Every structure is written in C-alpha cells, then in structure tokens.
Amino acid sequence: MKKVYLETFGCQMNVSDSERVATSLASRGFEITPNEELADIFLLNTCSVREKAEHKLYARVGRIRNSGREKPVIGIMGCVAQLEGETLFKKISGVDFVIGTKAVGRVKEAIDRVLDGDRDVADLGERERNYDWSVSDAQRNSPYVAFVPIIEGCNKFCTYCIVPFSRGREVSLPASEIIRQVLELRRQSVKEVHLIGQNVNSYRPPSGSEPSAVAGGLTQSIDNSGLEKFRGATPFSKLLRAVAATGIERIKFNTSFPRDFHADIVDAINENENLCNWVHLPVQSGSNRILKTMRRGHTIESYLKKIDNLKASKREISLTTDIIVGFPGETVEDFEETVKVVEYCGYDAAYIFKYSPRPGTPAFKMADDVTAEEKTERFQRLETVQRNSQNKALRRYLNKTLEVLAEKPSSRVAEQLSGHSTCHKVVNFQGSAAMLGKIVNVKISEIKANSLYGEVAGIQ
Numbered sequence: 001m002k003k004v005y006l007e008t009f010g011c012q013m014n015v016s017d018s019e020r021v022a023t024s025l026a027s028r029g030f031e032i033t034p035n036e037e038l039a040d041i042f043l044l045n046t047c048s049v050r051e052k053a054e055h056k057l058y059a060r061v062g063r064i065r066n067s068g069r070e071k072p073v074i075g076i077m078g079c080v081a082q083l084e085g086e087t088l089f090k091k092i093s094g095v096d097f098v099i100g101t102k103a104v105g106r107v108k109e110a111i112d113r114v115l116d117g118d119r120d121v122a123d124l125g126e127r128e129r130n131y132d133w134s135v136s137d138a139q140r141n142s143p144y145v146a147f148v149p150i151i152e153g154c155n156k157f158c159t160y161c162i163v164p165f166s167r168g169r170e171v172s173l174p175a176s177e178i179i180r181q182v183l184e185l186r187r188q189s190v191k192e193v194h195l196i197g198q199n200v201n202s203y204r205p206p207s208g209s210e211p212s213a214v215a216g217g218l219t220q221s222i223d224n225s226g227l228e229k230f231r232g233a234t235p236f237s238k239l240l241r242a243v244a245a246t247g248i249e250r251i252k253f254n255t256s257f258p259r260d261f262h263a264d265i266v267d268a269i270n271e272n273e274n275l276c277n278w279v280h281l282p283v284q285s286g287s288n289r290i291l292k293t294m295r296r297g298h299t300i301e302s303y304l305k306k307i308d309n310l311k312a313s314k315r316e317i318s319l320t321t322d323i324i325v326g327f328p329g330e331t332v333e334d335f336e337e338t339v340k341v342v343e344y345c346g347y348d349a350a351y352i353f354k355y356s357p358r359p360g361t362p363a364f365k366m367a368d369d370v371t372a373e374e375k376t377e378r379f380q381r382l383e384t385v386q387r388n389s390q391n392k393a394l395r396r397y398l399n400k401t402l403e404v405l406a407e408k409p410s411s412r413v414a415e416q417l418s419g420h421s422t423c424h425k426v427v428n429f430q431g432s433a434a435m436l437g438k439i440v441n442v443k444i445s446e447i448k449a450n451s452l453y454g455e456v457a458g459i460q
C-alpha cells in the first residue's frame with residue numbers, strides 16, 4: 001500500500017480539505033502516514049494569503065527533494081496550486097502533480113496518473129456534483145472537534161486579498177447537508193463543531209434548502225415551526241438555530257464578515273446555550289480612509305456598533321480579530337486609529353499581519369509605500385498594545401469556572417491536559433487521560449500570555 005504524507009499550511013478551510021482528501025485516499029487504497037520518512041507520496045496543501053507562506057512552500061519542496069533518499073511523488077494542492085497551476089512545474093523542480101481548490105475530490109486520479117508514468121499532471125477543474133463533504137472519524141484532526149464547511153469562496157474582493165481568486169465565488173452548502181453532517185458527528189460523540197467559511201455569515205443556501213425548509217423534515221429534534229418564527233432573519237442566523245437544535249454540545253463559527261454581522265446572530269447566541277460565546281470579527285484597520293481603500297464595506301463606526309452590541313450580550317462573548325498594518329497609504333495617523341480601536345475593543349486575541357502585496361489583487365497596483373522598517377515598527381507597537389489590552393481583558397476570567405473540552409495531553413507538562421473553553425481560550429489543567437473528550441469545569445487560577453491555567457472543579 002502506498003503511503004501518503006499530508007502537510008497542511010494556512011486556514012481551517014485547508015485543514016478541512018486535507019481531512020477530506022485523507023478520508024478519500026484512505027478509502028481508496030492508500031495509507032495516510034504521520035511519518036514523513038515512510039512516505040511514498042508527499043501532498044502539500046498550500047496557502048497564498050501572505051508571501052511568506054509561499055516562500056515556505058518553495059523551501060519545503062527543496063528539502064523533500066534533497067532529503068537524500070529516492071525522490072517521493074510530490075503533489076501540491078490548495079491556494080498556491082490553484083493560482084499558479086501548471087507554472088508550478090517550471091517554478092519548483094520535483095513537483096509531479098498540482099490539484100486546484102475545487103479538484104480535491106480527484107487527488108487519487110492524479111496520483112494514479114503519476115504512478116502510471118504521466119508527468120506534470122494538473123487538475124484545476126470544478127468540483128464534482130456529488131462531491132462527498134464528509135470526513136471519516138479516523139482522519140479528523142481531533143476525535144472531539146470537527147470542522148464543517150458551510151460556505152466556500154469569497155465575493156468580497158477586499159483589495160489586498162487573494163482569496164476570491166484562489167477560492168472562487170461564494171457557494172453555500174445546502175442546509176440539509178450541513179444538518180445531516182452535524183447529526184452524524186453528534187452520533188460519533190463529537191463534542192464541538194466549527195461551522196467554517198471565509199465569511200460564514202454571508203451564508204445563502206441554494207433555494208429549497210434553506211434551514212427552515214429542511215430542518216423539520218430531518219429530525220424531530222428540530223422544531224421547524226420554531227424556525228418559522230424567524231422569517232426575515234438572515235439565513236445564517238437561521239442556520240445557527242437549526243444547528244443548535246441538533247443538540248450537539250458546542251457550536252463555534254468562523255470567520256464572520258463585519259458588514260453582514262447582523263444583530264440576529266447575537267440573538268441566536270443569546271437564546272441557545274450550545275452556540276458558543278466567541279466571535280471572530282476581523283476589523284483590519286481602525287481608519288475609515290484605509291478601510292475604504294481596502295474596500296471592506298464597513299466603517300469603524302458601524303464596526304464598533306456591532307462590537308458594542310456583542311459586548312451587551314448576557315453571554316459575555318469573547319472577541320477576536322485580524323488586523324493588517326502598513327497597508328498602502330497608511331499614515332501614522334491612520335495607524336493610531338487602529339491602536340485606539342484595539343484599546344477600545346479589548347480583544348481576547350488579535351492576529352496582526354504586515355501588509356503583503358499579492359499579485360493580481362487591486363492593492364498590488366497601489367504603491368506599497370510603508371517601508372519594511374515602518375511595518376515592523378507598527379507591527380511591534382500594535383502587538384505590545386494588544387498584549388497589554390489582552391492581559392487586562394483576560395483577567396476577567398480569573399477565579400471564574402469555564403467549561404473546557406479536554407482535547408489532548410499538554411505537549412509540555414506531564415499529567416496536564418489542554419483544551420478550549422466555550423469562549424475559545426486555550427486552557428491547561430492537571431488531569432488524567434480518562435477526562436479526554438469530556439467537558440470539564442475548570443476554575444481559572446492563572447492568566448498567561450495566550451492561554452489560561454486552572455484546576456478541575458468537576459466533570460460534566
């Protein structure tokens with residue numbers, strides 16, 4: 001049996017694609033190996049959102065090629081594969097096949113062709129009509145947490161972003177398929193599902209497959225008439241309610257697009273305990289002038305209104321964000337606006353990036369006029385501001401009891417387990433293997449830079 005080593009860079013959509021590719025290959029005569037020394041086939045699932053990620057790929061293929069043993073088959077999938085296509089064969093020597101973002105259902109066919117002696121095999125075609133979105137238990141990264149894609153692609157075309165080009169237009173999955181998957185995951189004792197997509201709250205299901213149309217028919221545990229009450233609500237908030245009605249223990253969703261983040265999402269969270277108290281809402285910049293040239297579709301005032309509404313929730317919703325520093329034309333004043341927003345919002349975490357020009361995006365034609373030194377300076381300054389603000393924000397968890405899903409043994413300390421709270425903080429605590437997969441009440445006793453530490457106060 002040929003052994004495949006699958007390596008994944010980038011976002012959760014890539015992680016999810018890899019899980020499905022592994023599921024399909026394992027059911028079609030391949031072995032997925034965690035050990036790269038044993039691999040006959042390397043499959044690299046790539047990211048192109050920033051330049052560094054691409055550089056990493058070039059270096060990685062070089063290392064595989066020069067590892068001193070017989071050269072394995074090397075395949076590239078993901079966003080770099082979609083954008084570069086067949087040019088990758090020229091750019092990186094040793095690549096045997098390239099699979100676009102919609103062609104992930106045909107990796108086996110590509111491998112077969114390479115093994116039959118074909119060279120430079122590329123498949124950048126469309127997704128099959130009957131594409132199988134499910135993931136086998138064995139190929140999921142965690143036995144207790146599962147990613148469920150609900151929308152793929154992006155129609156927003158923020159001027160800096162390559163995703164609309166690498167992942168295509170937004171396509172929502174039928175609500176029936178999503179609910180079917182969540183019910184199946186629940187049956188497999190999965191405790192937490194993440195509904196994922198570039199913009200989950202832009203969810204627009206194909207007609208005839210709206211959450212209210214399918215929910216009642218699928219399971220009696222979903223009250224269709226209950227959903228009817230929410231006629232006029234956004235399809236995403238209805239989907240959230242339908243997924244909540246499956247009874248799965250915890251539901252998280254990621255990423256939300258600020259312009260489409262309507263109050264009915266917060267209402268759904270307020271009314272359903274299993275919709276977790278965490279929202280990732282990327283602000284990108286605090287300056288209206290920059291938000292406009294980024295073409296984000298929100299002003300800082302409209303964004304902060306949504307933050308205020310989230311903060312007013314009785315659920316104490318944890319907020320996280322993404323920010324780009326050094327976008328073309330960003331002045332010191334613009335940057336200071338971003339600093340102010342970070343201080344105001346009190347994010348539990350912020351992912352800060354230096355602007356990286358991506359060929360083919362509208363911003364690529366703008367002068368990249370913030371120097372590398374300036375970008376670094378702003379990056380470091382914002383990190384410090386966020387660290388201080390985060391420290392303050394996280395102190396609210398001290399002495400509180402959080403519900404934590406015990407996911408794995410801690411990598412560093414023996415007899416310590418690690419998991420996520422409902423508010424998506426990493427929490428470490430002393431615990432035994434018997435607790436794995438259970439929801440544990442942990443009383444927080446220590447706040448660290450990016451995680452919390454506490455003692456077990458009970459198991460649910």
Ligand code: 5AD
Pocket residue numbers: 049050160161162282284322323324353354355356357358
């Ligand atoms: N340069 C820097 N950061 C970027 N992101 C997306 N495109 C770029 C780019 N060209 C960041 C955004 C997005 C996150 C996933 O990556 O902040 O929200």
Ligand code: SF4
Pocket residue numbers: 154155156157158161162163164198199257
């Ligand atoms: Fe990129 Fe903007 Fe789409 Fe997010 S919403 S994937 S930043 S274009």
